[in-house]
Amino acid sequence: MSNNASYNSSAQRPDPIIAFLGTESSRLVLVGSAYAKKLAAKFPELKQPPPTFLGRHFRPSQEDADTGDIKVNPIPTYWDENDKHVGLEVSSDGLELRHVGSQEQRENDTSSIRANCPIPKEVGLYYYEVSISHSKAKENKIGVGFVTSKTSLNKPPGWEAGSYGYHGDDGSKFSGSLHGGPYHSKFSAGDTIGCGINFYTKEVFFTKNGIYIGPAFQNVSGDLYPGIGIQHPSDGLRANFGAMPFTFDIDSMVERQRSKIQTHVRNTPFDTLHPSQSESQFLQELVMQALENDGYIETARAFAAAIRKEEQALAAGIDGTDSKMTTEDDEETVNRQTVRYAVLTGDIDQAEKMMRLYYPALLDANKDILFRLQCQRFIEMVRLNTGMRNRIEKRLAKDKLREARRIETDQTKLNPTPHEESDDEEISLDRAEFGAPQDNLDLQESEFATLEYGRKLDELYRDDTRPEVSAALKEIWSTMAYQNPLTETKFDHLFSRRARMEIAEEVNSAVLSHLGKSSRTALDTAYASTAVLLDEISGEVSGAAFVTVEDAFRMIAKESQYPE
Numbered sequence: 001m002s003n004n005a006s007y008n009s010s011a012q013r014p015d016p017i018i019a020f021l022g023t024e025s026s027r028l029v030l031v032g033s034a035y036a037k038k039l040a041a042k043f044p045e046l047k048q049p050p051p052t053f054l055g056r057h058f059r060p061s062q063e064d065a066d067t068g069d070i071k072v073n074p075i076p077t078y079w080d081e082n083d084k085h086v087g088l089e090v091s092s093d094g095l096e097l098r099h100v101g102s103q104e105q106r107e108n109d110t111s112s113i114r115a116n117c118p119i120p121k122e123v124g125l126y127y128y129e130v131s132i133s134h135s136k137a138k139e140n141k142i143g144v145g146f147v148t149s150k151t152s153l154n155k156p157p158g159w160e161a162g163s164y165g166y167h168g169d170d171g172s173k174f175s176g177s178l179h180g181g182p183y184h185s186k187f188s189a190g191d192t193i194g195c196g197i198n199f200y201t202k203e204v205f206f207t208k209n210g211i212y213i214g215p216a217f218q219n220v221s222g223d224l225y226p227g228i229g230i231q232h233p234s235d236g237l238r239a240n241f242g243a244m245p246f247t248f249d250i251d252s253m254v255e256r257q258r259s260k261i262q263t264h265v266r267n268t269p270f271d272t273l274h275p276s277q278s279e280s281q282f283l284q285e286l287v288m289q290a291l292e293n294d295g296y297i298e299t300a301r302a303f304a305a306a307i308r309k310e311e312q313a314l315a316a317g318i319d320g321t322d323s324k325m326t327t328e329d330d331e332e333t334v335n336r337q338t339v340r341y342a343v344l345t346g347d348i349d350q351a352e353k354m355m356r357l358y359y360p361a362l363l364d365a366n367k368d369i370l371f372r373l374q375c376q377r378f379i380e381m382v383r384l385n386t387g388m389r390n391r392i393e394k395r396l397a398k399d400k401l402r403e404a405r406r407i408e409t410d411q412t413k414l415n416p417t418p419h420e421e422s423d424d425e426e427i428s429l430d431r432a433e434f435g436a437p438q439d440n441l442d443l444q445e446s447e448f449a450t451l452e453y454g455r456k457l458d459e460l461y462r463d464d465t466r467p468e469v470s471a472a473l474k475e476i477w478s479t480m481a482y483q484n485p486l487t488e489t490k491f492d493h494l495f496s497r498r499a500r501m502e503i504a505e506e507v508n509s510a511v512l513s514h515l516g517k518s519s520r521t522a523l524d525t526a527y528a529s530t531a532v533l534l535d536e537i538s539g540e541v542s543g544a545a546f547v548t549v550e551d552a553f554r555m556i557a558k559e560s561q562y563p564e
Contacts (some may be wrong), residue, residue: 073120075224076342077241084113088230095243096133097228098236110143112153112229113242119146119197119224124545125257127196127250128226129207130239132168132189140168140188142235145194146204147227156229164217164229166193166206173206173216184213194248197224200257210247237365253545261543262551273348286523293521294508295337296482336511343504348377351507362514367508371469374457376503378476379452379494390444393440450480 078094088111089098099111104185118124120289130144143156145165151157158165159172165174168187173179187193187208194207197220204217228237240246277285284307291300352373355363363370454477461469479485479494486495495501509519520528532548537544 002377073122074117075123075241076115076117076119077125077243078116079113079228079239080116083116083153085109085111087233088109091238095240095444096236096238099230099233099293101233109154109228110141110156110231112143112151112156112227114145114149114151114153115226117225118149119226121199122545122557124543125196125198125250125254127194127240127246127248129192129194129246129248130228131192131238131240132187133236133238134189134234139184140235141235142169142187143167143174143229144193144206145174145227146195146197148222148224151227156173156231157227162222162224162355164204164220164224165227166195166216167230168193175217184208192247194246194250195226196250196253198257198544200261207248210249212248221542234375258546259552260399261546264543265547284527286521290523292333293512295333295340297333297337305492331517333469336508339511340504342510343373343376343507344500346380346383348373348380352377355507355511358512359511362510366510368515369507371461371472372503372506374460375472375476376500378450378454378457378478381446381453381501382476382479382485385446385450386441386484388439388446390484392439392443405510454480 029453068436079090079097081090081094084090087101087109089100090096090113095117097113132140132142141156143158143165145157145163147157147160147163151163156165156167156174157163158167158176159178161176163174163176166172166183167174167180168191170180171182171184171186173183183208185208192209194210196205196207197203198205201215202218202220203215204220205215206213226239226241228239230237284303288300288303291297291303299338307381335354339351339354339358342348342354352363394556457473461473464470468508476494479491482488482491485491512519534544534547534549
């Protein structure tokens with residue numbers, strides 16, 4: 001059977017959770033539900049559910065498994081030396097097994113071993129491979145598959161209830177029985193056998209030498225471990241839990257499964273979830289609210305005008321057809337846009353001036369926003385100093401280059417007159433000093449102003465015991481120790497355009513809250529609710545493990561032929 005063979009032979013029942021994710025509007029019903037508290041805790045810096053181990057070519061560490069405050073269950077990555085039957089020897093890296101025999105074993109006993117932990121269901125699809133390295137026996141009695149924590153380790157996978165195995169001596173498959181059923185061909189030394197489990201379809205499947213064999217077991221459940229059983233001495237194998245590329249193209253299988261689920265999501269009927277509006281009307285309102293919330297009033301006007309024009313064209317001149325889409329064309333929206341623009345352009349003085357003019361009590365009431373703006377003012381001053389310093393250095397470098405060329409030209413002259421030498425010396429002096437004193441003076445004054453402002457901040461927050469305040473002050477001060485902090489990667493979060501955007505969003509949210517309005521748009525809530533919901537249900541047997549918010553964006557961009 002080829003690598004592209006269908007691996008989902010059983011009919012798929014609709015997944016109500018995945019269907020629920022089909023539209024933006026359906027996600028909004030989560031607001032005020034049991035997820036609301038968790039959502040509020042994660043918003044605005046919502047951490048996305050961590051990437052699942054879908055056959056990727058790396059060996060994840062526990063440190064990699066912790067993303068933000070979302071705990072990822074560990075993934076099987078080696079054989080457990082302390083969870084095996086006698087007679088097995090495990091290599092130092094936990095990947096290679098050899099049957100060395102033991103006097104404690106009976107003649108027909110199998111030496112089995114479990115991996116270091118059960119497979120977390122939130123991975124969606126798990127896969128590992130074993131390569132049979134050597135076998136001196138006529139019949140290679142090795143069983144590969146999955147076992148439970150209670151499976152006896154003196155029997156091969158598949159002989160006891162809850163375990164599943166593919167055996168090399170006869171090519172049969174076993175599940176909870178000593179009598180196997182036909183499955184595929186035998187395997188022996190030199191073969192590579194892959195073992196996989198799809199928690200969404202509840203199927204266990206196997207591969208041989210990179211070729212997909214097909215589903216072996218359906219309706220699989222329970223907490224399962226990778227498991228191996230070896231009966232003959234001198235038999236051995238080596239496992240690959242993802243630290244190296246697999247022989248089988250597991251990534252393509254994952255992508256096919258993900259594509260099926262995404263298609264199911266996209267085909268979810270909108271009208272059954274939000275009957276009061278058409279899908280286009282609802283999405284238009286989401287976009288309009290987001291534009292107005294962020295202060296993009298001109299864009300909102302253009303968007304509303306485009307919608308009206310489209311509706312009039314569709315109406316083919318029928319009287320009375322006019323869009324209900326309007327903009328909040330008021331002074332407050334324009335004021336927020338002015339403040340936002342000042343922050344985005346780095347003019348923190350202007351931003352604070354406008355905020356005190358438009359919202360006099362806001363900064364005194366919201367000390368966190370005030371502190372963020374003050375720190376950003378310091379950063380913008382450092383940015384200005386660095387730019388001035390770079391311009392001076394570039395000018396001096398050009399002057400030195402011109403002087404070097406002049407000297408080289410002079411050296412080609414034969415017997416220059418004293419008058420010529422005097423003129424050249426004066427020209428050299430003029431070129432070297434032109435503009436430098438004023439530039440250097442401006443830089444010195446700017447750097448002095450930065451130091452004075454930094455000392456002022458230290459004085460203002462001297463008695464503030466919050467650790468985040470002292471850490472922020474220490475970090476912005478550390479930028480002064482570098483000739484060009486803008487090129488230091490550790491300061492990217494301070495000097496990048498994204499840093500300004502984040503502060504602009506925080507200021508905008510603070511203004512909206514100050515005015516008694518929601519600081520979150522419905523689109524924001526939809527995004528966050530979806531991510532939280534996916535996190536909540538990823539440990540269940542559902543398609544959530546194959547879906548992320550980022551995947552949805554990529555899918556939309558691909559279908560719309562927009563760059564990601």
